[in-house]
Amino acid sequence: MATAEYAIATIAAVGFAGLLILILKSETVRSLLSGLIESALSVG
Secondary structure, eight states: OHHHHHHHHHHHHHHHHHHHHHHHHSHHHHHHHHHHHHHHHSOO
16 A cells, blocks of 8 residues: 555655646746845845
């Protein structure tokens, strides 16, 4: 039973990673993150 649970968790993690990669490839998200990082670094 533990092996089946491990396999399901692994598949879910891979799916989540794939979704995260698709989101981060989005130009809108990339520009938003870039602006956030730039503003955080320019505070000092």
